[in-house]
Amino acid sequence: xxxxxGVALRRSAxxxxxxxxxxxSVLSVPDLEHVGMGVGSYTTTWKVGSCHRLDRLExxxxxxxxxxxxxxxxTSPHQSETYADVPITGAVAxxxxxxxxxxxxxALRGACDWGAMAGFLGDEPPDITxxxxxxxxxxxxxxxxxxxxxxxxxxxxxxxxxxxxxxxSRSLRGIxxxxxxxxxxxxxxxxxxxxxxxxxxxxxxxPYVKFTDAELARGHAYKLAKVRRACxxxxxxxxxxxxxxxxxxxxxxxxxxxxxxxxxxxGHCWVGSKNxxxxxxxxxxxGSGGAA
Numbered sequence: 001x002x003x004x005x006g007v008a009l010r011r012s013a014x015x016x017x018x019x020x021x022x023x024x025s026v027l028s029v030p031d032l033e034h035v036g037m038g039v040g041s042y043t044t045t046w047k048v049g050s051c052h053r054l055d056r057l058e059x060x061x062x063x064x065x066x067x068x069x070x071x072x073x074x075t076s077p078h079q080s081e082t083y084a085d086v087p088i089t090g091a092v093a094x095x096x097x098x099x100x101x102x103x104x105x106x107a108l109r110g111a112c113d114w115g116a117m118a119g120f121l122g123d124e125p126p127d128i129t130x131x132x133x134x135x136x137x138x139x140x141x142x143x144x145x146x147x148x149x150x151x152x153x154x155x156x157x158x159x160x161x162x163x164x165x166x167x168x169s170r171s172l173r174g175i176x177x178x179x180x181x182x183x184x185x186x187x188x189x190x191x192x193x194x195x196x197x198x199x200x201x202x203x204x205x206x207p208y209v210k211f212t213d214a215e216l217a218r219g220h221a222y223k224l225a226k227v228r229r230a231c232x233x234x235x236x237x238x239x240x241x242x243x244x245x246x247x248x249x250x251x252x253x254x255x256x257x258x259x260x261x262x263x264x265x266x267g268h269c270w271v272g273s274k275n276x277x278x279x280x281x282x283x284x285x286x287g288s289g290g291a292a
Contacts, residue, residue: 042140045071046085046152049173051078054156054165065101066140067152077167080135083120084153086111088138098144105136112136112153121155122174126238127284128206129176129184130195131158131166157184182282188270189278191260196282202252202272203283205231205238209267211256216265220255227253227267234269240285243271249283250274 045052050071072078092099092107099107112134123129137152138144155172175181186193187200196203209230211223231251236242243251252270254261261268273279 042066042068042142044068044137044139044143044148044152046082046150047071048082048085049074049171050082051076051171052080052082052154053077053167054079056165063101065104065138066143067137068140074171075169077169079165079167080154080156081172082152082154083172084112084116086113086151086153088149088151093149096145098139098141101138104138108136108138108151111151117153117155120173122176122178124176126206126234127176128186128204129181130186130193131184132156132172133158179281181284182280185282185284187282197280199278199280200272201276201278202270205234205269205271207234209269211265211267216256223255223267224253227255227269230267231269235271238271238284248274 044067051074052067052069053072053076054067074081087093088108088111092104098104114134117132117134118124121129121132133156135154135156137154139148139150157166157168157172159166170180176184182197183195185196186204187196187198188194188202188204189198189200194200209227211226215223215226228251231253232243235251239246239249243249249271250273252272254264254268254270256265256267258264271283
């Protein structure tokens with residue numbers, strides 16, 4: 001499920017800084033030994049399904065590689081939830097001292113599988129979500145010295161701004177199949193993208209409609225017809241019924257290069273209220289985990 005709709009969507013990869021080849025020094029950085037989330041025993045909660053509160057914006061910076069804060073109940077406000085726990089192996093695991101956080105970020109890139117998070121969230125085609133990204137947590141320096149070699153894979157919710165963090169007070173397990181998923185689905189009001197739990201005029205359906213170079217050179221009528229044909233089945237899967245059976249909804253096809261995505265080479269299937277009036281909530285069909 002490749003889903004890349006700007007920087008806000010779930011296909012945002014874990015950032016990798018330009019650190020060069022992995023043969024660079026792996027010495028630990030002494031003054032970063034106690035940098036991390038939480039204090040006290042410097043032990044990390046590794047349990048899948050545990051929820052975690054990140055109170056400060058900077059705690060998702062790569063320099064905060066560890067999370068030694070105690071887990072919190074998932075019914076209390078929190079920002080992330082652990083969906084997997086994977087071992088650290090190979091040359092990285094053989095380092096006696098924990099490498100620097102930025103080096104580890106590069107060395108362990110991709111350790112947390114995106115598909116595993118999608119399964120945890122209940123994501124299934126043709127879902128597309130925003131404001132949920134992967135956060136990788138590694139052992140604290142004392143844990144590393146004690147032999148702990150594992151990566152905690154968290155689903156981190158957003159949006160996060162320079163002034164605030166987003167929180168949720170329920171588990172993220174299976175959330176995409178529930179009404180609560182509206183806050184993570186992609187909608188728009190006019191040309192402004194936003195979550196579907198706010199007022200909006202259209203909702204985005206995945207996947208996108210691909211065009212070859214030859215097709216992109218063809219006229220408006222051809223491209224419109226292709227997007228409309230492709231959207232018929234995609235929207236039906238999203239709604240759980242043919243669009244023709246929904247008198248309240250209408251297709252809003254977006255062609256490659258349409259404003260505001262002038263550089264786009266794909267078409268998009270948007271569906272919204274036929275009367276053009278804003279609404280709230282998602283039109284996504286009920287999933288096996290509940291109504292959406």
